[in-house]
Amino acid sequence: MIVPPSPGLRRLARAAEHYHRWIISRSRDVRVRAVNRDLRLRVERVRREAEDVVSLRLANGSPLPTWRPGSHLDVHLPSGRRRQYSLCGDPADRFSYRIAVRRIGAGSAELHALTEGDELTVRGPRNAFPYAPADRSLFIAGGIGITPILPMVKAARGDWRLIYCGRSRDSLPFLDELPEDRVRIRTDDEHGVPDAAELLDGFDGSVYLCGPAPLLEAVRRTHHGPLHFERFAPPPVVDGRPFEVELARTGDVLPVPADASALSVVQERLPGVAYSCRQGFCGTCRVRVLAGEVDHRGGATFGHTEDSMLICVSRGTGRITLDL
Ligand SMILES: Cc1cc2nc3c(=O)[nH]c(=O)nc-3n(C[C@H](O)[C@H](O)[C@H](O)COP(=O)(O)OP(=O)(O)OC[C@H]3O[C@@H](n4cnc5c(N)ncnc54)[C@H](O)[C@@H]3O)c2cc1C
Ligand code: FES
The missing domain is CATH 3.10.20.30 (Beta-grasp domain)
Structure with a gap:
């Protein structure tokens, strides 16, 4: 005889299933996942966002692979070079990606030379900088390091704030997309070069950081809580042998x-x-x-x-x- 489960057992089974789904959704956030498929995308819009920074909206008319804040694309440039660019648009938009590029050397110059209608091959998205919402978060972005941070702050819940550093206001992209009440803009021309202790101001919760190497190293030395970061340039070689x-x-x-x-x-x-x-x-x-x-x-x-x-x-x- 099959005995039907009691209401208590059914409630327990439902709770276990919810917990299982929650665990899976969290683990998706913390794994580096890559979509190993090349996508051919068209440049739909080019916009100047700040001094030496343009954003490109890329699409091909079909739904694109989903992504989460912190993800980036591997972009295959017309010359054959490959470079990475963080997705800084809206993860809910299934039909286009947005990247923003500061002009640095030959690769980024190629992207600055693109015009609407040009095509590019990309691979990804891949996430090496996953964001898991916490009760208290401090985001620190240095200049173009705002790109992975921007979708994070748009998804942030709880007690969070962003310190956005750069040379001058003109050098900072996406100022118009940030909520003024949670964001402190800190420019070198007004306040001098930032100091990690001043930025952290005793904060010991989760820090998400993307910015120049000296800022990153200073925060790493000073912060005692969880630190999540992404580098756009190579790390210094430590303990190497010739x-x-x-x-x-x-x-x-x-x-x-x-x-x-x-x-x-x-x-x-x-x-x-x-x-x-x-x-x-x-x-x-x-x-x-x-x-x-x-x-x-x-x-x-x-x-x-x-x-x-x-x-x-x-x-x-x-x-x-x-x-x-
Ligand atoms: C995961 C990831 C995500 C990235 N996301 C972005 C992004 O959203 N937007 C963006 O503009 N770039 C981003 N980058 C950097 C980008 O991939 C290229 O490295 C950058 O565009 C320089 O390439 P280049 O060919 O123009 O210059 P290169 O000739 O390759 O580099 C010139 C020099 O500039 C240094 N450099 C690279 N990036 C910076 C920087 N931001 N500030 C100062 N020096 C730098 C390099 O270390 C190198 O010494 C990202 C890099 C990684 C690894
Ligand atoms: S350049 Fe990416 S693994 Fe070496």
């Missing part, structure tokens, strides 16, 4: 100093060498190792396989020969 790289095609031997990456040294000889994130997570700089050993003792050693390495983060022992 080694040599031999380029197989020319036989050139290049010394890699303790505080430099193999990528930065190779780039001086081969300016067209492929790279993108320079932090070991996109795989663009993977190169075959023809001889020598990857260093397992010090420095960043992740990301290599038996016969290849990510030259932006992995190091060698003695001399390694690369298929370059």
Whole structure:
């Protein structure tokens, strides 16, 4: 005989299912997920957002892969370079993506040269900077570092505020999209270069930060609570050991100093060498190792396989020969 579950048991089962769904939705927030599919997108709108910053709205008429605050796209530029750009539009908009680009070097200049109707290939979105709402959050954005933070503050609940730093107001994109009551604009021309202790002002809750390396390092040293951050530029090499790289095609031997990456040294000889994130997570700089050993003792050693390495983060022992 099958005994029907009691009302109490049914309530318990429903509660367990809700809890399970909640756990899954949270875990989606904290995993780095990539959609490994290339998308061909058209530039639908180009807008100047600040000094040297333009935003691009990208679409192709079909629903696009979903994303959450903190996600970025791998953008394949017309020259073949690849660079990453954070999604800074509305995650609920299934038909377009928005990115914003500060002009820095050759890759970002290519994006600044695009006009409406041009096409681009992108891959993603991928999220390496997930946002999980907390009771108390402090967001800190430095200049173009506002791009991943903007969708976060739009989704933020509870007690949160944003400190948005930059050289001057003219250099800060998206000021018109930020709620004035929760945001402090802090410019170098009015207040001098920011100091981490002053920004944190004793705050010990969750900090979400994207900005220049000196600001990031200062906050890392000073903040004692949870810190979530994203870098747009490579991290400094810490505890590296010097080694040599031999380029197989020319036989050139290049010394890699303790505080430099193999990528930065190779780039001086081969300016067209492929790279993108320079932090070991996109795989663009993977190169075959023809001889020598990857260093397992010090420095960043992740990301290599038996016969290849990510030259932006992995190091060698003695001399390694690369298929370059
Ligand atoms: C996950 C991720 C998300 C990113 N999101 C954005 C974004 O939303 N908008 C955006 O404009 N850029 C973003 N970037 C940086 C972007 O991918 C490129 O690195 C940047 O456009 C410079 O590329 P480039 O080819 O113009 O210059 P390169 O010739 O490749 O670089 C020139 C120099 O500028 C440094 N650099 C890179 N970014 C900055 C910066 N913001 N400020 C100061 N120096 C910098 C590099 O370290 C390098 O030394 C992101 C990077 C990552 C890894
Ligand atoms: S450039 Fe992205 S892994 Fe090296």
